[in-house]
Amino acid sequence: MDQKTPPDDLVSHRRARAPKKLRDQPLYQQVDNTIRRRLIDNVWKPGEAIPSEMQLAAEMNVSQGTVRKALNDLVAENLLYRRQGLGTFVSEHTEHRALFLFFSIVGDEGARLLPESRVLDCAEDIVTPKEAERLQLAPSEMVVRFRRVRFFDEIATIVETITLPLEHFPGFGTEVDPPNNLFRFYQSAYGVTVAKADEQLTAVSATEEEALLLGIDAGAPLLEIDRTAKMLDERPVEWRVSHCDTTKYRYVAERG
């Protein structure tokens, strides 16, 4: 077959009116976008297997190799994972994934532990200007706001404030208690999958209240992590400001 006997589905417009030239998006990008769309729309749900390469190739009228390139790109983004002999699966927020993809606090030996949590307070409210900016909400929208203390090995280490747009999380905090692994809960209870997060780190001084909660002196230095978590389509769904006592635990990153 010539490079393309126009594959109908994806590229019905491609070269329909253009005998030559006219560079569209590459085929594998169109496949990528199609699959991405289905993930966003929850057509394929976290944990489930998606169709095989051959099936996708047949459906989209492209070669297996083209589908493979798209799939491998999505695997590189951690949206899918593949197991030889089994199939291709939609990533989910298991303990492990939450730990290694979205949690960067480790102990002196580099061991990662998911901390325990105790909720301090929780209420619905109108967005503050800052929250509206971070969550891209209109000035009058409602949010759920709650604070909690997090413990590593029984030692209070983090105080954090979390804000969620009520629109995506109806009944949150009033009908149910926030569990420890929030991302997994967002996914299972609300169908909201967190795919990426932007973080800004600064150093701040502990307030009186924080000092009391963490068992340290007021004014002691704390690491502030200001994090906006986003869905697959880049829409922000959670704003979290964490104040961490870094005397026993540190934030780690790898660059390059």
Added chain:
Amino acid sequence: MDQKTPPDDLVSHRRARAPKKLRDQPLYQQVDNTIRRRLIDNVWKPGEAIPSEMQLAAEMNVSQGTVRKALNDLVAENLLYRRQGLGTFVSEHTEHRALFLFFSIVGDEGARLLPESRVLDCAEDIVTPKEAERLQLAPSEMVVRFRRVRFFDEIATIVETITLPLEHFPGFGTEVDPPNNLFRFYQSAYGVTVAKADEQLTAVSATEEEALLLGIDAGAPLLEIDRTAKMLDERPVEWRVSHCDTTKYRYVAERG
């Protein structure tokens, strides 16, 4: 051709004594390693073009597609970059690369600027135990240790201490002054290419001296970035501890 009429160079041993079974490394991995080795050994230097896919494929007796997979993996690691119609090139520490790959401090508007630097002191010395651990040196080895203040828009923002193993940087600090863009200097003057870095972030209190240098109060919270920079072969080459005043500038990261 059958999947492999044993390509001589890379896999002379592969299936030499094994009629079946015996899984070695995939071919594209062997190609990857061969190229990586040449980068480590400076056979191909930063900024230079490496041979074309066809040439490499011919040299290593594999198909163009196999070479391509290896090259694309190396591009994903930022060790190479490719320009259509031109060729494949070894990455170098340009201002841009230094800025976006190894520098994470940005202003309120997210704009990235490379700060100016003023060196405070610089001397050769025997390693401390901490330095020996970070740089993986024997207890009696010599290092160069220097401190500097860094300025964004004329405002002192960072105080940092940098330690280099003298072995890799003979004459550093005594015969030449440390320039502002260190990574580029390591590369051009010593042939040392920094390929990755591990960072640990904590919050600390400003010492009297730091407070004076940064124009803040003693005890004010500072962001400490403890960074070990490594070469292509993972050997550490620089240890840097930066104390940053994050009232005007922040550390940013992206996860997921």
Added chain:
DNA sequence: CAGTGGTCTAGACCACGCG
């Protein structure tokens, strides 16, 4: 055993940069 993904090849055409 059949079906999945993983590796490898061969060859086509396209888009780009340069002489």
Added chain:
DNA sequence: GCGTGGTCTAGACCACTGG
């Protein structure tokens, strides 16, 4: 025009998983 990388296809065999 020629050589580079970029996209796409077709088809082979291997390795793993499950029934």
